[in-house]
Amino acid sequence: MDYLLANTPLESLSTECLIVAVFNDIKLSPAAQNLDSLSNGVITDILQRGDIKGKVADTLLINYLPHAAFKRALLVGFGDADKLSAKTYREALNAAAKALKSSHISEAVCCLAEINLAGLNATWNARQIVESFDAALYQFNHCKSKPADKFSLTSLSLHDQSDSDAIQTGINQGIAIAQGVALAKRVSDLPGNICTPTYLADQALEIAAQHANLSAEILEEAEMQKLGMGSFLSVSRGSRQPAKLITLEYKGADADIQPIVFVGKGLTFDAGGISLKPSAGMDEMKYDMCGSAAVLGALQAAAQLQLPLNIVGIIPSSENMPDGDANKPGDIVTSMAGLTIEILNTDAEGRLILCDALTYAKKFNPDVVIDMATLTGACLVALGRVPSGLLGNDETLCNDLFNASETALDSIWRLPLWDEYQDQLKSNFADIANIGGRDAGTITAACFLSRFTKDYQWAHLDIAGTAWKSGDAKGATGRPVPLLVQYLLNRAATA
Structure with a gap:
C-alpha cells in the first residue's frame, strides 16, 4: 500500500x-x-x-x-x-x-x-x-496454499494544502508504525512449528541487516549457561527447540547516551509444561511471543524513522513443553541474579525467562527498562481486552507511558505494585516462589519481576488481553507497537 x-x-x-x-x-x-x-x-x-x-x-x-x-x-x-x-x-x-x-x-x-x-x-x-x-x-x-484475493486498494x-510538511511527517510516522504493527502481527500469527526461537532470531538478524545503525546479537544456550541464566534455561529444557537470547541494538544518539531498553517475552509456544494447559484454546498459545514481536516491530519503526535515541531490544525466546527433562512443580532453580526460585507452577514460565533477561539488561546501563509480556490470564479477567496492564517502580516512566498510550490510542491502565503483595511470593524452600496464589495474579507476577529490576527505572506491560483476538476475528493485534513508538517519539522530541 x-x-x-x-x-x-x-x-x-x-x-x-x-x-x-x-x-x-x-x-x-x-x-x-x-x-x-x-x-x-x-x-x-x-x-x-x-x-x-x-x-x-x-x-x-x-x-x-x-x-x-x-x-x-x-x-x-x-x-x-x-x-x-x-x-x-x-x-x-x-x-x-x-x-x-x-x-x-x-x-x-x-x-x-x-x-x-x-x-x-x-x-x-x-x-x-x-x-x-x-x-x-x-x-x-x-500458510495458505491459495492466498486470499488481494484488496483492490x-x-x-x-x-x-495548509500544512504539507506536517502531513508528510504524519505519513512517515504512520508508515513506520503500520509496518511495525504488520511485522508484529505476521510473526505472531505464524504457527509454533514455523515461528520457533530460531526463527525469531533469524527475523532479528534480517531486520538488523536492513538498517545501518541497527545490529543484532544471538546468545546460544551454552553462552547463557556461562552467564548463570538458570531460570531461563530451566524453561527450555522440556523443548527440542534451543532457546535464544536475542538482542537488537539501535544507535541513533551519541554513545554516552543511556539507552531505552525494551524486553519482550518470546515464548513461541506455551503448552504449560508439566502443569499442562487445558486443550481447548491451546492453539492460541502460539501468541505467547507477542511481547517479542512488539519489540521487533518497535525497533524496526525506530530505525525507519531514524530517531535520535539509543534503544536496545532484548528477547528471551523458548518453548514451554512437557518432557522428561522439563521443570517439575517443586523444582528450585537459580536465576542470573543469584536468587533461587521455587517453581510451584510450570505454566508461570514467562516470569522465569523474563527475570534473567531483566538482569541481563543491566549490562547496557539503561535509562529505563520496559518489558512487555502476555504474562497473566488474570490481566484479561481484570481489564478485559481494552487496556493492557501497567505496573512499575517509577512514577515518571509510568506517567510517560500512560500519556503515550492516550496519544497512540493504545490504552493501558495502571495497577498497584505495593509491598504488601510481595508476601504472597514467600517460599519455605527458596528465596522466592514463582506464583502467589489466585489473588491479584497480575500484580504478584509483576512483584516477581520487580525483584530483578531494583537497579533501574522499570515498567511492565501485561498484554495478555490485548495482544491478540479470539473467535471469528482471531489474530494478532500488533499491540503495543503503537504505544512503544509513541513513547519513543515523545522521548525523541525532548532529546
Missing part, C-alpha cells in the same frame, strides 16, 4: 474516489463543502434525503458524481463536530477503511486530515489515517 501527499487544489484532482467527512445536522467538512459545490449540491441533497445521517462511523459510497472530476465519493460520518474525540475519529477512520476494503477502488484521495481535534494536530491525523487503513488491509496468507493520497 502506497501512502502519498496530495497538496494540489481539490478542483484540480482526479481520482477514483474522494473521501470526505460529514457531521450530524447536515454539516460538511471543508472538503465536503468543496465537493458539494463542484457537484452542484449533490452531497447536501443526499444528506437531506437521510441516506447518511452523519453519525460516527456512518459511511456511504456514491458511485456517480455529475459535474465533478471524481468518479466516486465516500462520505464518512464523524458525529457532532464539537464533540469529536480522538477515539471517535479513529472509529470513523476504521469505518472508512472497511468501506474501501470491500470495494473495487484501487486508488483514493483522503481529505480527513483536515478535521480539527482539540489538543492534536495534522501530523497526528495523518498518522492515524495511515495506521487505520493499513490495519484494515492486513492479510495473513503465509493500493494507493491512498492524503490531501491537505
Whole structure:
C-alpha cells in the first residue's frame, strides 16, 4: 500500500474516489463543502434525503458524481463536530477503511486530515489515517496454499494544502508504525512449528541487516549457561527447540547516551509444561511471543524513522513443553541474579525467562527498562481486552507511558505494585516462589519481576488481553507497537 501527499487544489484532482467527512445536522467538512459545490449540491441533497445521517462511523459510497472530476465519493460520518474525540475519529477512520476494503477502488484521495481535534494536530491525523487503513488491509496468507484475493486498494493520497510538511511527517510516522504493527502481527500469527526461537532470531538478524545503525546479537544456550541464566534455561529444557537470547541494538544518539531498553517475552509456544494447559484454546498459545514481536516491530519503526535515541531490544525466546527433562512443580532453580526460585507452577514460565533477561539488561546501563509480556490470564479477567496492564517502580516512566498510550490510542491502565503483595511470593524452600496464589495474579507476577529490576527505572506491560483476538476475528493485534513508538517519539522530541 502506497501512502502519498496530495497538496494540489481539490478542483484540480482526479481520482477514483474522494473521501470526505460529514457531521450530524447536515454539516460538511471543508472538503465536503468543496465537493458539494463542484457537484452542484449533490452531497447536501443526499444528506437531506437521510441516506447518511452523519453519525460516527456512518459511511456511504456514491458511485456517480455529475459535474465533478471524481468518479466516486465516500462520505464518512464523524458525529457532532464539537464533540469529536480522538477515539471517535479513529472509529470513523476504521469505518472508512472497511468501506474501501470491500470495494473495487484501487486508488483514493483522503481529505480527513483536515478535521480539527482539540489538543492534536495534522501530523497526528495523518498518522492515524495511515495506521487505520493499513490495519484494515492486513492479510495473513503465509500458510495458505491459495492466498486470499488481494484488496483492490493500493494507493491512498492524503490531501491537505495548509500544512504539507506536517502531513508528510504524519505519513512517515504512520508508515513506520503500520509496518511495525504488520511485522508484529505476521510473526505472531505464524504457527509454533514455523515461528520457533530460531526463527525469531533469524527475523532479528534480517531486520538488523536492513538498517545501518541497527545490529543484532544471538546468545546460544551454552553462552547463557556461562552467564548463570538458570531460570531461563530451566524453561527450555522440556523443548527440542534451543532457546535464544536475542538482542537488537539501535544507535541513533551519541554513545554516552543511556539507552531505552525494551524486553519482550518470546515464548513461541506455551503448552504449560508439566502443569499442562487445558486443550481447548491451546492453539492460541502460539501468541505467547507477542511481547517479542512488539519489540521487533518497535525497533524496526525506530530505525525507519531514524530517531535520535539509543534503544536496545532484548528477547528471551523458548518453548514451554512437557518432557522428561522439563521443570517439575517443586523444582528450585537459580536465576542470573543469584536468587533461587521455587517453581510451584510450570505454566508461570514467562516470569522465569523474563527475570534473567531483566538482569541481563543491566549490562547496557539503561535509562529505563520496559518489558512487555502476555504474562497473566488474570490481566484479561481484570481489564478485559481494552487496556493492557501497567505496573512499575517509577512514577515518571509510568506517567510517560500512560500519556503515550492516550496519544497512540493504545490504552493501558495502571495497577498497584505495593509491598504488601510481595508476601504472597514467600517460599519455605527458596528465596522466592514463582506464583502467589489466585489473588491479584497480575500484580504478584509483576512483584516477581520487580525483584530483578531494583537497579533501574522499570515498567511492565501485561498484554495478555490485548495482544491478540479470539473467535471469528482471531489474530494478532500488533499491540503495543503503537504505544512503544509513541513513547519513543515523545522521548525523541525532548532529546
